[in-house]
Amino acid sequence: MASSAAPLFDAGTIADRWIADYCASAPRDDVLCARGAAGDAWSAVFEELAGLAGDNLETARERAHRHAEDIGTGFRIAGEGEERPWPLSPIPLLIPQAEWDGIATGIAQRAEVMEQVLADLYGPGRLVADGHVPAALVTGSPFFLRPLANSVPPGGYHLQALAIDLCRGPNGEWRVLADHLRAPAGAGYALENRLAMAQTLDGLQTRLNIARHAPFFAAFREGLAARCRRAEPRIALLTPGRLNPSYAEQAHLARYLGWLLVEGADLAVLDDKLYVRTIAGLKRVDALWRRLDPRLLDPLALDSHSTIGVPGLVDAMVAGNVVIANAPGAGLLEAPAFAAFLPRLAELLTGEGLKLPNIATWWCGQDDARAHVEAELDRLLVKSAFGVPPLGLPGAKAVLGSAIQGEARAALLADMARRPQDYVGQEVVHLSTMPVVAEDRLAARPFTLRVFAARGPDGAWTVLPGGFARIGEHADARAAVMGEGMWSADVCVHGPDPVEPVSLLPSGDSTQLRRNPGTLPSQVADNMFWLGRYLERGEAQLGVIRVLLGNSISADTGAALAADTVRKLTDILVSSNAAPAPAGLKRSDLTHLARAALEDGEGWYSVASINAQARLIGQVSRDRLAADMVRLLDAPFPTRGTLLEKAGSLQRRYSALAGLAAEHMGRTDAWCFHDMGRRVERAMATLGFLRAFGRPDATSDDLGTLLDLADSQISYRQRYLTGIARVPVLDLVTLDPGNPRGIAYQVAAISGHLNKLPVLSDDGLAEPQQEQARELAAILVTAHATRMDDALLSVLEQRLANLSDAIARRYFLQGSEPLRAAGLVLA
Incomplete structure (x- = not known):
């Protein structure tokens, strides 16, 4: 019994049935049904499809689409902002x-x-x-x-x-x-x-x-x-x-x-x-x-x-x-219009006709051709002669003559009489x-x-x-x-003969080794830098929202934060233009604020808006980023669940992006700029948190919130077992070079990147951006947490902003940058 049923699931049997059913209703000139000697090749295609998907063609189609999406294939319709997936059929055309x-x-x-x-x-x-x-x-x-x-x-x-x-x-x-x-x-x-x-x-x-x-x-x-x-x-x-x-x-x-x-x-x-x-x-x-x-x-x-x-x-x-x-x-x-003349030009220049003929074309700029087009209008296609829609074909480059009737037909013939050179007629191709x-x-x-x-x-x-x-x-x-x-x-x-496995990649023995990844255009460096900044900016704002909604590691803070601490959190969101000021501090007011700061993309600098900026950079950086990173940047904004669930989903996405950048990007100059952008933005955000929650009169709720926002809560607890205190918190978040979320660590990383990047002179002296990074690092090395106040934080903020500007001036070479600036290398 089993052996008699087996052929129903045999790939060859399924393929033959597909072809027979198809050709029973398809036109006789179809490439599959008129395949002749190529029949065995077409049978092989459908046998492969049956082996892939059994008797389910839709599975084969979905798999082809998935592979095209994995490669990153896409296209955009003119006027649309979003890319569409490339529509790939699982059935190839065989020739x-x-x-x-x-x-x-x-x-x-x-x-x-x-x-x-x-x-x-x-x-x-x-x-x-x-x-x-x-x-x-x-x-x-x-x-x-x-x-x-x-x-x-x-x-x-x-x-x-x-x-x-x-x-x-x-x-x-x-x-x-x-x-x-x-x-x-x-x-x-x-x-x-x-x-x-x-x-x-x-x-x-x-x-x-x-x-x-x-x-x-x-x-x-x-x-x-x-x-x-x-x-x-x-x-x-x-x-x-x-x-x-x-x-x-x-x-x-x-x-x-x-x-x-x-x-x-x-x-x-x-x-x-x-x-x-x-x-x-x-x-x-x-x-x-x-x-x-x-x-x-x-x-x-x-x-x-x-x-x-x-x-x-x-x-x-x-x-x-x-x-x-x-x-x-x-x-x-x-x-x-030139298609009307190319056959004759081919004979004139080469002595033989075109081996691949044009579809028949008549340029109306010649009297005989125009008369033919007008007489045979219902059997021809009328087109713009030069690709620009003429007055007689408003909004269209090509129209079937039989479809033009009434006033439209009269307008076409009138304009064709005025400007015949703007039109061609072509045979309707089947x-x-x-x-x-x-x-x-x-x-x-x-x-x-x-x-x-x-x-x-x-x-x-x-x-x-x-x-x-x-x-x-x-x-x-x-x-x-x-x-x-x-x-x-x-x-x-x-064809009948085996094909040599040719590749653009040279053989391993003949390849000249190199570890220099090549030239990095200034605009690419700019994009990588700001991609890092946007991702860190979104993550920092998301951290504020999560703490505001009560998602704190500490059981003593979060949902029961003091009103003054909550007000500081709301002030951070409002001052960054993430959301409008709340009417009060009721739970409903805070929820409305958090929702706007998270997902309101209309007029507010929300997390959704920041993600959109990062996504745009990802779209122009496909040749520099891993496919998984591009997919994460392109992923739709979460729409299901509570605000905390959406925030958690986004936090995992940010973590995945950071992990891909840390573990999958080669340590090239492009990665240096991406990481520098992250470090600059993280340090700027942490300084803002310090100014809000690290003041001399800071409460335990303030300090706990600061540790949450600086992602240093666990590090603090491992180090200090006696409870929370201002000076140890400030030291950990600001001055400790071993805390990867602290400001000192960020500045040291920025300085290290700048020391590795190309310089424009060979005098061995530091360039301005390197000098500024070293000066900023020196301030942090000689500072002490007991003497930290608003004045010092202001100095750090200003110097960090100046450093970011210096990086931009040196590396991003905007259009106004003088081409003969001192030290520019011409190679």
Whole structure:
């Protein structure tokens, strides 16, 4: 009996049933149902899924999502503040190697044609002069950058990397939907998809001989380095910042490629050379992979309103001192209007047609093309010619002609007559479908494929084997209806031959050992410092709230604190703008105060607000922090339980973050700044507690509260068995160098960090921030608890604030910092 039932749970049996049920209702041109010779590969995919999740497809989908989340994959919709998880389908798109070879050849040919066109349009201009390209298509495009005319990019190439969107038609043919040349995004998502799928379906790689991604990224990295003048160039990825929709992808790529992740504020141009501002001074940058809109790159040469660019960057590029990938202005060919001319240009420049054809496109700037679009409007897609919505398509870049009726149609035709150059018409493309998991079953959805190409060190193009697929939310297979897609999928190129296990990591025997973690940009140091400060600030405020609510270690204090002590606690919260002043000291008043100071993010500097500041820094520091630390920073604020339970949950989170920083962050300069931020903030908070609860007239409730807030209650009890007294408490909390929560310990740690950080001169003399730390330490060493008063506490507070300012002036190099400041290192 058992043997006859076993096949029901066999992975192969389940896979065959899934495929048969799916193909019974899916379109005949679906990639799975029309798989032909690739049938065994698709069967292998579903057998792996069945082996993973049994007969439950939803389990496989959840596991793929979990692996993507563990990697840190995310994206942001324009206008939204929060990142969304990357929607990864557990079912990859399979493409046989023989079919992929044709795609890769077509991509490389297209990239080379566009390189030649760009070289002419920004150079001699023969294509325009000879009538092959209308002048209005160039000079009327917002993507044409006049300041770059008649200039040759360093290294000789306009294009170093590009992305191209492909679609698969009902008959299996591949065609180009769009080109992405300005700031091609998505290669990092393709990499992250592959990493997540390798963990989800770990047996598929060797079973199907899936082509690896590493050779592509290695070629890109080496190709960009080969364009630089210096033998060992420094390369950076220029990001618009954390609010960019693909910031998470950019951070992942920078980490994977070993490049600096920088923003415009990190960079400066001096004598036509580009530098990154670091804690060791200015360091030369030889190449940028920009993910910034080219018009925003340089406010001096391009858009003067840009606040995220680098003044003088275009001059540095024209002088040949920095390679920019892709060269500004390359987006000229990204305009949909150019798709109408590229097939003819390919034949003119290479003597052969495009191996991967465009979808049919008509630019309305030509009379015949405009007449065709107007006559066939109901069967075409109407789009902006240059990506900017024209007056006839308000709020939209593309609309199905059949969907435009009545007054909207009249307005479109009228504007098309006034400004025909603003419009293109394109054929309505019908897409092939592929399977996705929807409600624990397989469903057919249309897809497009984004493919990536990069120029290698020899100048030849390397195409990433696979890219990633975008999958539509609905069954409608028209590309215009699908939009940006609902899911993504890994794309696996498989073949009969084993794949060499290539990695970007060099072999152990050939690796040059190093213990220097590399250049630390000043802005990263600034972020690490303030991340430490915010975390300590939140923890200190949380400590006040917990004591106020009665969560004291001592059974003699807490819930029964004297009114004067309670008033001091409320004064601390009110003076820090954490909450409004309470009406009185009744339990209900204190509860309302505590709730506002804990979780009111509207107008008050609550713990929730402080956590939000730390979270923002975590989002821009993905390449510097452990994944677990980022997850804790991103964790939602507690909403369940009593105030004390919420506070306890947050306290455990703070403890976990402190533990991760202490035990998992390498002892690099970045960690030094993070720890210094913690030490500065902890010392500042403790000084505030001393001023409130350590006065000469302090009561036992005051002193017990001080020990609670300084987290030194246990240390005091172990040392003093005769009860609580002011002088021993002050000595422990302020002057004892062995108390890790005391002020003396914090100052000693700050001084130690400053002694290890880079200096700007070799004269052996202390820099200002080092001098101030030593002076502050000397005051604490020579002080005595019996002589501690408000005057001494004020001196300590002022000197600590001055020290924090000195650290900022020296290391964080704000935009107003003179570039030729004494001692700045140029390397």
